[in-house]
Structures are given as structure tokens and as C-alpha cells.
Amino acid sequence: MEPEPLSFNTPDGDPVTWEVEAEPWHDPFERRLTLVVQGTKLIQRRVPRAEGREREYLYDLLENEARMGARLLTRLRRAYPAELPRLLGYSLDADEPFVLLSDHRGEPVTRHFGSLLIAEQRALQASLFRAVRILSACGIVHRRIEPATVRWDGAVVQLTDLSHATLAGDRRLRLGEPPYASPAQRSGTGVASTSDDLWSAGMVLYRTITGREIADLPDLAAAPALQPIHDVFSGAPPSAPEVLTRLRVPDPMQSIPLEQDLGLEEGRAAFDRAREARREGVAATAEGETVVQPVPPTEPRRPWWARWLPLAVLVVLLVVLWLVTR
Known part of the structure; x- marks a missing residue:
């Protein structure tokens, strides 16, 4: 296994790059990574590009996993239990978005x-x-x-x-x-x-x-x-x-100790920003797809006399004014 850089956001929203060694993809949705420096094992769960194109709901499931992991970290930060998976990071705006979790x-x-x-x-x-x-x-x-x-x-x-x-x-x-x-x-x-x-x-x-x-x-x-x-x-x-x-x-x-749920906590805000960035990317035009822009509504066509009516009124007023001032 050759070391490779892995860039993502921490649960607090900070961008980082770790050097990892990755085991081969036996499962297209999940693989095991090893941090080169610490030797720590972790799990990378992702949505492959081909799978996401055919089943877009997979992106929503991955985002939900990150969101629930962030909620648990917020609530259990001071004493995280062994019974639950721990969120380590995420990259939701990548071509193949992923989340990083503690090892199984x-x-x-x-x-x-x-x-x-x-x-x-x-x-x-x-x-x-x-x-x-x-x-x-x-x-x-x-x-x-x-x-x-x-x-x-x-x-x-x-x-x-x-x-x-x-x-x-x-x-x-x-x-x-x-x-x-x-x-x-x-x-x-x-x-x-x-x-x-x-x-x-x-x-x-x-x-x-x-x-x-x-x-x-x-x-x-x-x-x-x-x-x-x-x-x-x-x-x-x-x-x-x-x-x-x-x-x-x-x-x-x-x-x-159970922390209060801080809805405006910066880590969650950063996660939301990453999620919206990915959704904007998904909404972009797919390769080879023609997008029909909506036509703005127009006013109904008026009859010919309605278009000339304001000018006729102005002419009449001018004639009346000329006759009065003679």
C-alpha cells in the first residue's frame, strides 16, 4: 500500500489533509485506512460516482450519517461511548463524497x-x-x-x-x-x-x-x-x-455528561455549508444533458388601438390647449 493524501473537514469544520495507507476496495462503499504517522485505523464510507449517478438518494444517506455523527459528538464530546461509531471527518463536496469513522x-x-x-x-x-x-x-x-x-x-x-x-x-x-x-x-x-x-x-x-x-x-x-x-x-x-x-x-x-444541543455550533454550520455545496454540484447540468430554461411570463398582447390610445389622448389635449390660448 502506497501512502496517499486525504483531504477533508474535521467535525469542527476545519480543513485538514492526512497521509493514509488505504486497503483495496473490496466493498465499493467502504474501505479501511491507516494513518501513516499514528498507525490509527479508520473507516472511509463513500458514494462511488457511478452509484451516485444511478441512485442519488445514496448522497442523502451519507449526509445523514455525517449529520447524526456530528450530533452525537456535540452531545457526547466529553465521554464518547464505545457502543457508537465516532465521526472523524467528512468531505461532502467531492466527486465521490465520503465520511471518516472510527475503526470497527x-x-x-x-x-x-x-x-x-x-x-x-x-x-x-x-x-x-x-x-x-x-x-x-x-x-x-x-x-x-x-x-x-x-x-x-x-x-x-x-x-x-x-x-x-x-x-x-x-x-x-x-x-x-x-x-x-x-x-x-x-x-x-x-x-x-x-x-x-x-x-x-x-x-x-x-x-x-x-x-x-x-x-x-x-x-x-x-x-x-x-x-x-x-x-x-x-x-x-x-x-x-x-x-x-x-x-x-x-x-x-x-x-x-450530556452536552446541550448547540444548534449554531460552528462544526454543524460548517457541515451544512459542505452539504449545500454538494447539492449545488449535483444540481449542475449533467454531461450531455440539455436544460430548458423557464420562459418568463409576458403580458398578453394588446389590440392595435390600445397601443395608439395614449398618443391620441395627448394630441387631443394639445389641440384643446391651443384653442383655449388663442
Whole structure:
């Protein structure tokens, strides 16, 4: 791997250039980088030019991931939790825009289906609901908690992919499929709520702990460790802090200082500027495309006598004035 310069903006909006070594693109949307000086590993998530041309919504998903990452940094800057991905930078006005994130930890839980010991099952459950609780305290609903977005290193969960996340209280958009997306989320009714993430987390835990496929509601008799959370699948689910209390897990927000949401914070303002610059670029004329400019509205054509009427009136006035002054 040959070192290469990588220019982007930090979460605070400062332009920087790092020298990195990049692993080959096995996934066109994601690759692993290594900082040459520090040796730190990080993840670059991007939208390839060809993919963005065919599916423009991918730009919106990437921007949303950066926005949610910036929100978490603003709220959790003094004590960032291990359960969540950390935004390191972004470049949204590049030909192939990207975000930089902290390196992944552990492996997807898909590799642990049905193989965890009792103590590991409890640790996985506690850590995943900790992650949901921290997101809820920051006003974020992940919306895509499923085996592909949950990683496990044997001690702590890491939630990945915030591209579909939204703010709690925003209108629900129809997203996901059973069993991991809640019925309300699948139908797109009401507003986004932490209850959506609790449902999804419960389904991921059931699938991972039992190793069994799920058609609809899980049979928790096959997973005694999940008995305390049986009602996350009900019409009246508990709150995230209530779930942790049942699991005898301390509320992480008692020890994590939560910053106020500063809407005018400079980092966010810089991110917004970068986002608008990218959107302006997308709006530019595509190669070979003909753009028809709108024709400004014109006044309706007047009859011939209407055009001469003002001049006729002026002539009459002049004649009258001449006759009066004789």
C-alpha cells in the first residue's frame, strides 16, 4: 500500500489533509485506512460516482450519517461511548463524497448465532440496550438495528451505520422489513420513537442468542435471558431506562455528561455549508444533458388601438390647449 493524501473537514469544520495507507476496495462503499504517522485505523464510507449517478438518494444517506455523527459528538464530546461509531471527518463536496469513522470493533453478530455462553448473552444484551439508551438520550432513533449493523467483540457492542437514523419525534417514514423493523416503522405511522429501536434490539438478541429464524413474534421461552424484555414487542413498550433497570444494568447517562444541543455550533454550520455545496454540484447540468430554461411570463398582447390610445389622448389635449390660448 502506497501512502496517499486525504483531504477533508474535521467535525469542527476545519480543513485538514492526512497521509493514509488505504486497503483495496473490496466493498465499493467502504474501505479501511491507516494513518501513516499514528498507525490509527479508520473507516472511509463513500458514494462511488457511478452509484451516485444511478441512485442519488445514496448522497442523502451519507449526509445523514455525517449529520447524526456530528450530533452525537456535540452531545457526547466529553465521554464518547464505545457502543457508537465516532465521526472523524467528512468531505461532502467531492466527486465521490465520503465520511471518516472510527475503526470497527469486533465482528457482526451474525458470526455468533446460537454460540454465545450464558454470561456472553447477558453482556451482549446489556451492551446493546446501553447503546439504545444513549441514542435515546441524544434524541436519535437508529431505525436499522439488525444483525448486519450490530458488532460484538466479546465484551461490548458497537452499533454501525447511522445513515437511516432520524430524530425522535420526527414523522415516521416507512422503512425496513420483518422481523427487525417494528410494525409501526414498517407501516410509517406516527412519529419515530425509541420503541422502534427497542423492538429491533430485542429481535437481534433473540436471533443471536437462540440462533433461530424469526417469522413474526419470537417465542421467548427459548431464551430465558430475554424474559425481562418480553414487552418490547407489545403495543405499550417500556422506556430504555426501564429495560436497563430490569436487567440490573446502571443507566449509562448517570456517568456520561450530556452536552446541550448547540444548534449554531460552528462544526454543524460548517457541515451544512459542505452539504449545500454538494447539492449545488449535483444540481449542475449533467454531461450531455440539455436544460430548458423557464420562459418568463409576458403580458398578453394588446389590440392595435390600445397601443395608439395614449398618443391620441395627448394630441387631443394639445389641440384643446391651443384653442383655449388663442
